[in-house]
Amino acid sequence: GENVEQHPSTLSVQEGDSAVIKCTYSDSASNYFPWYKQELGKRPQLIIDIRSNVGEKKDQRIAVTLNKTAKHFSLHITETQPEDSAVYFCAARYSGAGSYQLTFGKGTKLSVIP
């Protein structure tokens, strides 16, 4: 099965700085990589995703990059704001034998210091 490693587990940045979270995956058959943001006590919410035929995707202050060869993908948040403070999860979707499950990393707790 798929295995997703996520680093760092905690990240503190000053407001206005950039934050980068990195993930690696193990199965080259994985083809879809979403990022979820989870605020305390709330549901995970999709913030951006990328498919294996794309190398980079941007949405305002958030960007994701994918390196298929190295099997890693990263989340970049620029001009961080206090409301960006949350736990961020990366995931990889394994597609094989009719199964399309997401495997999640263990999460990164991002704290943006005003």
Next chain:
Amino acid sequence: DSGVTQTPKHLITATGQRVTLRCSPRSGDLSVYWYQQSLDQGLQFLIQYYNGEERAKGNILERFSAQQFPDLHSELNLSSLELGDSALYFCASSVALAGDTQYFGPGTRLTVL
């Protein structure tokens, strides 16, 4: 609000008991996924149903079972509960079998005493 609903919001029970968690997917979504989130394990995929049929199984214990009904709502049954089963249980839904975007429900917090 993602459009996915889960009941109950909180559940407190004792070891050895059995509980049922319920999930209603977004209108039009055929796939339902169940996840367990505990403090030290992150989000663990349990099981996926698509249009009433089981399609994928993850780290789901034999004491746990699920089903998806003709109206597409799903239930997760947890039996012979242990202290370690205390966790947040999320349901998510997507449009298709290989649905890219999974929309998560608000979760059910299960506490086993």
